[in-house]
Structures are given as C-alpha cells and as structure tokens.
Amino acid sequence: MPNSLLSTASDRGRNREDLREHNLSALVGLLHRFGTLSRAQLTASTGLNRTTISNLVAELKDLGLVYESQSAGPTGVGRPSVNVSLSGDVVAFAVNTALDATTVGVVNLLGQVLMKARRPNPANLTPAMAVQIANDLIIHMRAKLSPGTRIIGVGVAIPGQVRVAEGLVRFAPAFNWINAPFGPMLNKLSGLPVFIDNDASLGCLAERTMGSARKFSNIVYLFGGTNGVGGGVVIDGQQLRGASGFASELGHIRISDSDREDYSGLVGTLEAAVRRDRLLKVLGLKTATEDELEAAVLATDSLEAIAEFQEQIDSLAIGVANLVNIFNPQIVILSGFLASLFKFDHDRLLEEFRKHTLVASQEEVVVTPGKLNANLLMVGAAELPIHKMIENPSSISDMPLIKGRRKI
Amino acid sequence: MPNSLLSTASDRGRNREDLREHNLSALVGLLHRFGTLSRAQLTASTGLNRTTISNLVAELKDLGLVYESQSAGPTGVGRPSVNVSLSGDVVAFAVNTALDATTVGVVNLLGQVLMKARRPNPANLTPAMAVQIANDLIIHMRAKLSPGTRIIGVGVAIPGQVRVAEGLVRFAPAFNWINAPFGPMLNKLSGLPVFIDNDASLGCLAERTMGSARKFSNIVYLFGGTNGVGGGVVIDGQQLRGASGFASELGHIRISDSDREDYSGLVGTLEAAVRRDRLLKVLGLKTATEDELEAAVLATDSLEAIAEFQEQIDSLAIGVANLVNIFNPQIVILSGFLASLFKFDHDRLLEEFRKHTLVASQEEVVVTPGKLNANLLMVGAAELPIHKMIENPSSISDMPLIKGRRKI
DNA sequence: TGAGTTTGTTGTTTGAATTGACAATTTACC
DNA sequence: GGTAAATTGTCAATTCAAACAACAAACTCA
Numbered sequence: 001m002p003n004s005l006l007s008t009a010s011d012r013g014r015n016r017e018d019l020r021e022h023n024l025s026a027l028v029g030l031l032h033r034f035g036t037l038s039r040a041q042l043t044a045s046t047g048l049n050r051t052t053i054s055n056l057v058a059e060l061k062d063l064g065l066v067y068e069s070q071s072a073g074p075t076g077v078g079r080p081s082v083n084v085s086l087s088g089d090v091v092a093f094a095v096n097t098a099l100d101a102t103t104v105g106v107v108n109l110l111g112q113v114l115m116k117a118r119r120p121n122p123a124n125l126t127p128a129m130a131v132q133i134a135n136d137l138i139i140h141m142r143a144k145l146s147p148g149t150r151i152i153g154v155g156v157a158i159p160g161q162v163r164v165a166e167g168l169v170r171f172a173p174a175f176n177w178i179n180a181p182f183g184p185m186l187n188k189l190s191g192l193p194v195f196i197d198n199d200a201s202l203g204c205l206a207e208r209t210m211g212s213a214r215k216f217s218n219i220v221y222l223f224g225g226t227n228g229v230g231g232g233v234v235i236d237g238q239q240l241r242g243a244s245g246f247a248s249e250l251g252h253i254r255i256s257d258s259d260r261e262d263y264s265g266l267v268g269t270l271e272a273a274v275r276r277d278r279l280l281k282v283l284g285l286k287t288a289t290e291d292e293l294e295a296a297v298l299a300t301d302s303l304e305a306i307a308e309f310q311e312q313i314d315s316l317a318i319g320v321a322n323l324v325n326i327f328n329p330q331i332v333i334l335s336g337f338l339a340s341l342f343k344f345d346h347d348r349l350l351e352e353f354r355k356h357t358l359v360a361s362q363e364e365v366v367v368t369p370g371k372l373n374a375n376l377l378m379v380g381a382a383e384l385p386i387h388k389m390i391e392n393p394s395s396i397s398d399m400p401l402i403k404g405r406r407k408i
Numbered sequence: 409m410p411n412s413l414l415s416t417a418s419d420r421g422r423n424r425e426d427l428r429e430h431n432l433s434a435l436v437g438l439l440h441r442f443g444t445l446s447r448a449q450l451t452a453s454t455g456l457n458r459t460t461i462s463n464l465v466a467e468l469k470d471l472g473l474v475y476e477s478q479s480a481g482p483t484g485v486g487r488p489s490v491n492v493s494l495s496g497d498v499v500a501f502a503v504n505t506a507l508d509a510t511t512v513g514v515v516n517l518l519g520q521v522l523m524k525a526r527r528p529n530p531a532n533l534t535p536a537m538a539v540q541i542a543n544d545l546i547i548h549m550r551a552k553l554s555p556g557t558r559i560i561g562v563g564v565a566i567p568g569q570v571r572v573a574e575g576l577v578r579f580a581p582a583f584n585w586i587n588a589p590f591g592p593m594l595n596k597l598s599g600l601p602v603f604i605d606n607d608a609s610l611g612c613l614a615e616r617t618m619g620s621a622r623k624f625s626n627i628v629y630l631f632g633g634t635n636g637v638g639g640g641v642v643i644d645g646q647q648l649r650g651a652s653g654f655a656s657e658l659g660h661i662r663i664s665d666s667d668r669e670d671y672s673g674l675v676g677t678l679e680a681a682v683r684r685d686r687l688l689k690v691l692g693l694k695t696a697t698e699d700e701l702e703a704a705v706l707a708t709d710s711l712e713a714i715a716e717f718q719e720q721i722d723s724l725a726i727g728v729a730n731l732v733n734i735f736n737p738q739i740v741i742l743s744g745f746l747a748s749l750f751k752f753d754h755d756r757l758l759e760e761f762r763k764h765t766l767v768a769s770q771e772e773v774v775v776t777p778g779k780l781n782a783n784l785l786m787v788g789a790a791e792l793p794i795h796k797m798i799e800n801p802s803s804i805s806d807m808p809l810i811k812g813r814r815k816i
Numbered sequence: 817t818g819a820g821t822t823t824g825t826t827g828t829t830t831g832a833a834t835t836g837a838c839a840a841t842t843t844a845c846c
Numbered sequence: 847g848g849t850a851a852a853t854t855g856t857c858a859a860t861t862c863a864a865a866c867a868a869c870a871a872a873c874t875c876a
Contacts (some may be wrong), residue, residue, distance in 0.1 A: 078853025488820025
C-alpha cells in the first residue's frame, strides 16, 4: 500500500468542497497579486461562468475578505463591471528577529505596513527571550488594532536554516541557536498560527509580491547583509524549500579554490568572496546603513577600494552564472550590498556573468538590483500567513476578530 | 487585466469536468508509481468514497487504461478487494538521439521495454537526418505492434539544451545543432504527439520511476558520460525545467579557479574537473563501455590513476555539496562514470562532501550510485508522453489504436 | 455454523457550476 | 435625442460528480 511518505498532494482525490475552495482560492490569489479587479476580469482570468463568479464573490464578501465598488471613469461599451478588492482589515503580524533588534509589523492583504515597532535585542539572545520580545510587541500592537480587524497569523523571518514544516530553527549562527522550536513557542504565547522561514527566502517572496519580480514566476534572489549572503528561489510561482525546508542556501555554494571562510566556516564560497565587512574596510568605514554604504561605494576613487569591488563583482558574477545555469530563471535580483556592487559596475558584472553561462540560459534572463525597501522583510514575512490563508480562504472565519464598535 | 504572461495554472477556476479529470488522473498516477493496487487501497490513498472509486475505475476500464483482477491469496478479514492494474497495451515510443547511434524503443505504462532497436548515426548528423532515422524506426516498430495497442506519443532524449514547450533543440554541442525544431519535425513525419527533453533530465525521471529514487520526491541526479556531465532535478515530485526548459545544467556550475575547459568551453566547471576521457587515459584505455570502465577503475593499482581518481572525487564532492546546499534534496544519485568514482572511494567522497555543506542540509541526504540500466533512457523518454497522458487520462481515446483482430 | 468485518453495488441526495432568459447600463451611430 | 449593439448582473432551472444510506457479497475467526 502506498504509505504516507510516498504519496503526494496530487494523489488525493477531490470532492465538491475542494472544488469550491480551489475557486475561492484562485480569486483571492488573483486579487492578492494584481490588486483590484473587476468581476468581468475575474471571469476572464479564471474561465469560470459569470454566475459562478457572482456566487464566489458573494461568499468572499460574507467572509469579510473582499468588498465591491463601482468602477470610476469610462470602461468601454456595455454595462460597467463591478470592482472587487481585498479588504484592508485582514492583517498578519510580521516578525523579523535579527541580530541587533526585533522588528514587528502589522501588514494587511494589500501589502501595506499599518504599524511597525522595533526593539533592540539584548546580547546572547536566547530563543525564549526572542519569542518573549516578539510576543510583547504583538500584544502591544494587537491592542491598537481597529475593531473589525481579522488576524490571520504571524510570519517570522529568521537569519538561519529553518525546518519550515515544524517551525524549527535548525541552526542560526547569528544567535548560536540550534534546534529552537521558535514556531511552537510563539504559537503557545500568542495563540496565533505561526509560520517561520529563512529571512532571505522571505525577501525573495516580498520582491515577487511587491518588488522587482512582480511579473515573474521563475526568480533567483540573492541578498547580501551584515551576516553574509542568503538566497531565495521561486520556481513556477512556488517557493523552493527542499525536503526539509533548508534549500536555497545560495551563499554557501563553493565557487573557487580560495581558503577564505564564510560565516559558517565553509571555504571558497560565494559568501566568503563577497563580503560587506571588506567593503566597509576598504572604504574606511566602521558601520554604515545600506544607503550610506551604497553612496560611499559609488563615490569613492580609492584604487584599493575599486580593486576590491571588482574582485567581489567577479565572484558575484560566477555565483549568478552558476544559479542561472542551474535554474534558468527569468530574473535574478541582487539585494542589499550586492545591489551596490551591481550599480558600481554592472557592465563588468554582466560581462563576467556571460563568460560563465551557457548561451541558451543567459539569453532571456534579466539581472537587476532589488528595490531597497525598509519594509521588505515585513512584507515577506507577512506573505507566509497570507499564502496559507489564500490556500484555504474559508478558514478565515475561525481566525480572531477584533471586537468592538466599528468606526465609520 | 492580468495577461497571459502573469497568470499561472492555479489562477484558472475549475469545474466539474476538471474535478473528474483530476480524480481519474490521481488514480492513474498512483497505479503508475505503485503498480497494481486494490480498489480499497485506491479508496484509502485518494480519500474518495468507495462508490466514486468504483465509478472512476469503470471509466478507466472503458478507456482501456486499466483492467481488474481478483486478488490471489489471503487478504485478511472481510470481502477481498478487486485489484486494479494498468494495461500493458498502452505504449509510448522512446527515442534517444545520441552521438553514435539512434535508439528507439516501445515502452508500456508498466515501464517494460517491449521492443528496442538501434541504428548507427552517420557523421555530421543533421536534425532532418536524425528525425528521419527516428521516424523510420518508429514506422518499423509500429507495424509490429499487436492489435489493440494504443499509442500515446513519442518521447525524445536529446544531448543538449531543449526548449521543452516548443520542442526546440536550442543547442546540442555533440551535433553542433542550433535551434532545431526537432519536436515539430518528428510530429509532422510520425503524426504522433512528440515531447523532447534533455537526456540527463530524463535519466533523472527514469531513476524516479523505476530506479534508485522511487521513494523520493526531492532528487538531484548527476550523469557522467562521454559528452560531459549533465543533471536533472526533481522538486516535490516535479521536474525542474526553468523558465525556458534549460534548467539543471548541473555540469556547468563553476567550482574552482582552474582554467580547464569543459565541453561547452566554460572554465573551472564541474564538467571540466570530472572527465571520463582523463579516466580512460590514466587507465591506458582508448574506449570502454560503462561496465568495462568501472571494472578498470576498481581494479587498478596505478598510483597515477588513483591520484587522478581522488582529484576527480574531490571535485565531484564539491559539486554535490553545492547542489545539496541549493536544493536540500532527499537523495543525490550519481550515474554513469560518476557512479564508478563513487564506488572507488565513497568514504572520501562523502567526507569531502560534508566539509562543504551546512550541517542541517547534509544530515538527511543520501548519496548513492544510480542503477546501471541499459534501458534507462528508454524508460525516461517514455515518461514524457506518459506524464502527459496521466495529466489528462480521458484524452487517450483520441490516440491511435492498432486495428485488427486481437489475439486471445 | 454464525457473528463480525470489509468490500461492492444500487438508488437517492447533495451541492457547485452551468445554462438560458431577461434586466441593467454603457457606447456608437444616425 | 433616440435606437441598436455590446457587455454585465441576476434569477430560475438544469446538470452531473461525489457522497450517502442501505443492502448484498465474500471473507475470517471462534
């Protein structure tokens, strides 16, 4: 008998309820990616009947997920179609537990960051402390939510390897955490569904939802930060997670014979060759924000600095080339200080990149810097509960609702 | 309005027909992967009702896709369940256009190779000649098929980069083909649906269906042959193809600073470091079959040969490590002469591999040699039309059926 | 042999999508 | 300004795939 290990989701049969749920999900998914759409557009995109769309939208309205509005302005021949938009009162908490501070935000289905707060982390942060800080901020913000707001869960961005299915932080070198059950711990404190993932993977999701990669469904994303280089990959619209959720450790691919170590102690890797601290050093800086670093990179005329930039650009180009050969993506997004390297000399980067890719793979790919955005990880983390909700829209009626008289 | 570029398959709504087709597809998919199953097992695996399974199986019987049989032997308490098996009369043609010869086979849904023929290729093979040779063999075999046999299409394995959706061979260095519309050409001659893909990707599919990776759905596959190193990747049961079908060029990832060129002229790549021709050279051989090469590798006591093996093993380990960091697979399969390197000193390979992977990613992965199988590419190529049929089982009634009185 | 268990079948029910008819609302053109 | 054409929304009736309930069939076990 096919046991559970061998069977996949597509082995399961579907009944009428699954059908309904899928169609509701398709509508919410379209609205999430494209914003407001008319019922006529929904009809065309899904291929469903007008009547069906009418029924489905009515159900989504009852669930409080969408609202309808008359279209303003001329729409062409025929009766104008009603616009459908996602409600702004359905929100997720986004948590980013980083080395220096914990940031928590409230993000709605439109990707708007409604609130945001940051609290510095103490030294030697333990998982229990981190969960406590995150939960304190969540409680504080939850009290300020307007009546009628529906909370669908918490998404957490962690700098480390995460076993997504169990909510387990397998290894987070920045905090020296090993096997911390962050998800279950925060779920216990907050009472909310908690989803966690690697921070770079969530940056990638954010770029797909709100940023440079909105139009693409095959994406390679590289992020360079103070703790190294991380990555995220989207394949045919699906996030690459791997068997246990550890996939897309793109910073740790070995690209040279060098003995330089990266932040995880591996030698010759992309992360070992492309390092923010060496950029700061050749620029004579101790610390810098992303914006300051980028300004300094673009302004310098130190030959030593330029040589270092070029060396890092060449290494980065090899990394990008490897990923293009492997994934054949439509777009490669360079984010964080990698974007600054790109901007410093993108011709050099692209030329080196082309030297190391097959002709066919390189021909349609776009390499581009990411949109610098302070809310990137808030949006990305919020995507986790949002995607969960989109898979199963009618589950929203079980989610907590802020009570009280609704403002008008 | 969401245009066709931006919309994905999951955006489409589903109706009752899609529901039915999905459930039929789920049954055929289960039978393809697990072989004969009882109706009770199908009920349990799909979660559908007994009555529904009964209906679905009846429809598949009408389509000629399955047959039922009484279970032999004791089955436990209660009325014994009827066994359902895929028909052996539904077949696909498998074509492997390689440098030296074209091989064509007839493969049924059970993965059995019913016929197989090989014809040497002339020098300077053009796409037109290759298509002609393949079609000649197909015509010849088609005439020998038993009455009642249903043909679902042709699957073609090509040593090169393939734009799968269009059936275009984008670049095949072995033949020096550029932009050859192999799929449409063979479709025109044969009148059958034709699907083509890279040979290594199809080797991976075959290992998943019939070989070492039957139990897994996250697979990295590396094949080493006379024309270099190719790869295939399966993620959550889905083949990695990338935006245009060029993905999984795993042989061309750069892993060192070496100036050695691979067969596509890229330097420092896995394919440049791990080469069959250098194995032959240090062993003092001119040519060898896979079996002969493996025997020679395992038997030699030449220090020069052993040093070469070790160097190649170390390079291979880095390549495997990179892929594990990127994909977090359940299994890595080394095939062709890479299997011989593995067998020569797997401890060394695994030790080097562990040095270059993150702790979490390496802990559950299995690295194993592939099953050497002369029919590997036949089975893999046949998987293409078979997968297409599984997606849409009722389409089989439109496929050609060999007429005549059926033998009994 | 009879109780208990599991599977297959038949007739009926359920409910999600579709169909067809008609009303509502806009643009295009005389 | 008036009318035709086009498009969209809504209602009642229809369709049909899956589920349900009840019963028959076929096995094991004591």
